[in-house]
Amino acid sequence: MIARSLRWRLLLAAAAAILVALAIAWAFMTLLFERHLERRLEADMTRDALALIASLRLDARGAPALAVEPSDPRLQTPAGGYYWQVSNAAGTLRSRSLWDSALRVPADVPATRWRLAARRGLFGQDVRVLERSLILESDRPPLRVQFAQDAAPLSTARAEFGRELALFLAGLWGVLLAAAWLQVLLGLRPLARMRGDLSALAEHADARLPPANLREVQPLVDAINALADARHKDLMQARRRAADLAHGLKTPLSALSAQSRRAREAGAVAAADGMDRAVAAIGLVVEGELARTRVQRMGEVRGAVTRLRDVVERVANVLEHTQKGEAIAFDVDVPANLMLPIVEEHLAELLGALLENATRHARRRVQVRGDCGEGWTRLAIEDDGEGMSPERRAAFNAVDARADQVGETGGLGLVIARDLAIAGGARLDLQAALLGGLRAEVCWMNRARTG
Amino acid sequence: MRCLVVEDEPDIRADLAQALRAAGFVVDAVADGESAWYQGDVEDYDAAVLDLGLPKLDGLTVLRRWRAAGRAFPVIVVSARGDWTEKVEGIESGADDYLSKPFQLGELVARVRGLVRRGAGKLLPVIGIGRLRLDTVRMTATLDGVPVRTSPLEFRLLDYLAHQSGRAVSAGELAEHLYGAAESGDTNAIEAIVARLRRKFGSELIQTRRGFGYLLEGA
Numbered sequence: 001m002i003a004r005s006l007r008w009r010l011l012l013a014a015a016a017a018i019l020v021a022l023a024i025a026w027a028f029m030t031l032l033f034e035r036h037l038e039r040r041l042e043a044d045m046t047r048d049a050l051a052l053i054a055s056l057r058l059d060a061r062g063a064p065a066l067a068v069e070p071s072d073p074r075l076q077t078p079a080g081g082y083y084w085q086v087s088n089a090a091g092t093l094r095s096r097s098l099w100d101s102a103l104r105v106p107a108d109v110p111a112t113r114w115r116l117a118a119r120r121g122l123f124g125q126d127v128r129v130l131e132r133s134l135i136l137e138s139d140r141p142p143l144r145v146q147f148a149q150d151a152a153p154l155s156t157a158r159a160e161f162g163r164e165l166a167l168f169l170a171g172l173w174g175v176l177l178a179a180a181w182l183q184v185l186l187g188l189r190p191l192a193r194m195r196g197d198l199s200a201l202a203e204h205a206d207a208r209l210p211p212a213n214l215r216e217v218q219p220l221v222d223a224i225n226a227l228a229d230a231r232h233k234d235l236m237q238a239r240r241r242a243a244d245l246a247h248g249l250k251t252p253l254s255a256l257s258a259q260s261r262r263a264r265e266a267g268a269v270a271a272a273d274g275m276d277r278a279v280a281a282i283g284l285v286v287e288g289e290l291a292r293t294r295v296q297r298m299g300e301v302r303g304a305v306t307r308l309r310d311v312v313e314r315v316a317n318v319l320e321h322t323q324k325g326e327a328i329a330f331d332v333d334v335p336a337n338l339m340l341p342i343v344e345e346h347l348a349e350l351l352g353a354l355l356e357n358a359t360r361h362a363r364r365r366v367q368v369r370g371d372c373g374e375g376w377t378r379l380a381i382e383d384d385g386e387g388m389s390p391e392r393r394a395a396f397n398a399v400d401a402r403a404d405q406v407g408e409t410g411g412l413g414l415v416i417a418r419d420l421a422i423a424g425g426a427r428l429d430l431q432a433a434l435l436g437g438l439r440a441e442v443c444w445m446n447r448a449r450t451g
Numbered sequence: 452m453r454c455l456v457v458e459d460e461p462d463i464r465a466d467l468a469q470a471l472r473a474a475g476f477v478v479d480a481v482a483d484g485e486s487a488w489y490q491g492d493v494e495d496y497d498a499a500v501l502d503l504g505l506p507k508l509d510g511l512t513v514l515r516r517w518r519a520a521g522r523a524f525p526v527i528v529v530s531a532r533g534d535w536t537e538k539v540e541g542i543e544s545g546a547d548d549y550l551s552k553p554f555q556l557g558e559l560v561a562r563v564r565g566l567v568r569r570g571a572g573k574l575l576p577v578i579g580i581g582r583l584r585l586d587t588v589r590m591t592a593t594l595d596g597v598p599v600r601t602s603p604l605e606f607r608l609l610d611y612l613a614h615q616s617g618r619a620v621s622a623g624e625l626a627e628h629l630y631g632a633a634e635s636g637d638t639n640a641i642e643a644i645v646a647r648l649r650r651k652f653g654s655e656l657i658q659t660r661r662g663f664g665y666l667l668e669g670a
Binding site: 249250251253254255256257258259261279283314315316317318320321322323325326327328329330331332344345348349351352364365367384 | 460462463466504531534535536538539541542543546547548549550551552553554555556558561562565600602603604605629630637639640641643644646647
């Protein structure tokens with residue numbers, strides 16, 4: 001989940017980057033602190049060394065002698081951690097703290113400056129040694145003045161500083177992580193807003209994303225809108241092609257029917273019958289193809305909420321104006337608050353096919369009943385006609401039934417209706433009607449809604 | 452009887468004109484929407500056959516313009532497109548009937564005759580009962596001046612009740628009037644029609660007199 005989350009990726013990257021930066025800062029600041037301590041140490045030892053040099057003289061043999069010893073108590077305590085030593089070829093003076101040890105005197109002690117060096121070995125401890133060479137009297141050999149101090153206090157101070165700094169930086173890491181989380185949250189907010197806008201885009205084919213407030217997001221918005229435009233254009237072209245196909249084929253079919261009538265009037269009855277059969281067959285194929293186009297359209301357009309009763313009433317109103325329908329009583333009892341998440345024109349196609357079929361077979365009456373329950377909506381259309389045999393109903397209710405298996409006249413309308421119902425997330429079943437004819441029951445599962 | 456035929460396909464237009472002339476109509480035939488709008492606007496026709504897929508001006512627009520201009524002659528809409536949204540739009544735009552292509556010419560001629568017959572021979576074109584007004588020529592109903600959509604069957608039932616001068620009419624008599632003498636025993640359809648009319652006009656419009664039948668009160 002984390003690998004697929006942009007938010008987590010950004011947060012993890014920020015956490016790692018901040019951690020590395022703080023670790024480098026910790027190492028660098030600890031080093032600076034250590035160097036600061038060493039400079040302080042060098043300054044302290046230099047001050048003591050200068051005080052010692054001030055009371056230094058040479059005796060008659062040329063050996064170093066001291067008028068006043070430095071007063072630091074550590075210098076008086078054996079292995080006290082602070083040491084001094086003055087030596088030349090004639091003799092050596094050293095602090096009491098050195099006991100019976102001695103500071104090693106390197107051959108290259110500088111004569112012009114103090115040098116601080118790290119040494120190991122004095123009483124088994126690391127020490128920092130400050131040393132230089134100097135000439136008290138020009139005709140006497142040079143003196144090597146050395147001050148040494150245990151490095152342990154330095155290491156302890158550095159460790160304590162490093163530990164406290166690490167704690168502080170860990171806290172800072174937490175604060176920076178919180179800031180990074182806030183930054184990621186704010187940074188991704190335009191995407192969250194776009195997700196809402198995209199939902200609207202999915203719900204309505206004509207919807208487009210609004211202009212973005214952020215300059216960086218606008219190219220993405222433009223690209224998505226361009227894609228939506230292209231898809232909408234394709235959809236419109238497909239619809240136009242379907243309409244053109246219908247007009248292009250059905251109008252010549254009408255002309256062919258007229259030719260057939262003229263042929264029949266001229267006495268060519270057999271030829272007219274053949275033409276009528278051909279026209280009927282082509283018409284069947286055209287209606288089937290148009291129905292499939294409508295099914296595809298139903299799949300492409302989502303969203304919308306349609307009041308079921310309004311569509312039933314409008315379709316019934318059309319049928320009441322047809323030759324057969326004007327003598328039929330349409331008994332509609334559908335709750336006014338029954339809503340379906342289907343585009344109205346697609347629901348009209350489904351109900352049109354079912355009501356037209358019922359009207360064609362009804363004697364006087366078509367009854368439409370709608371109801372709903374938890375997660376389902378049902379619409380039942382009954383007629384008082386002759387109905388359909390149980391065998392034909394069973395054939396239709398079988399999954400792969402074709403028009404020719406349920407009768408040529410009414411079968412196509414019902415097969416179209418079933419395709420439309422399936423595409424709209426519903427199921428169509430044929431049953432025997434209480435009125436005596438056929439009952440077509442459409443049930444939408446998990447799509448019920450009242451409003 | 453004058454009839455206007457509007458169809459862009461020459462063969463169908465010629466056949467329609469020929470069939471209607473054979474049925475006794477005087478026929479004017481035009482091939483595009485603009486000509487149809489002009490003809491229907493300036494000439495008096497008893498009926499029109501209007502194709503929806505027309506060049507220059509589509510059939511639905513022509514129909515809306517005729518109705519907006521007060522041209523009330525009955526119109527049969529014919530179309531190659533079979534989608535129900537267009538059928539609904541056609542009827543709601545003022546069409547009186549609808550036929551999908553391909554159709555039988557005999558059926559179309561019968562429909563035109565039926566529409567013309569509805570508007571003919573009416574001595575009282577508008578009947579008023581209380582808040583209800585019935586235009587027996589246009590077969591339209593209004594309640595307090597607001598049009599209420601009715602089916603031909605519903606209108607015929609209302610029309611029959613309106614002509615009974617306050618007399619209660621039994622369901623059997625209504626069935627006989629609507630369906631013929633052979634069907635007078637079956638009154639279920641009458642109850643369904645009355646129920647729909649009550650939903651459309653309010654429950655007070657048609658009163659039930661127990662033992663006698665239905666009475667139009669005019670709400």
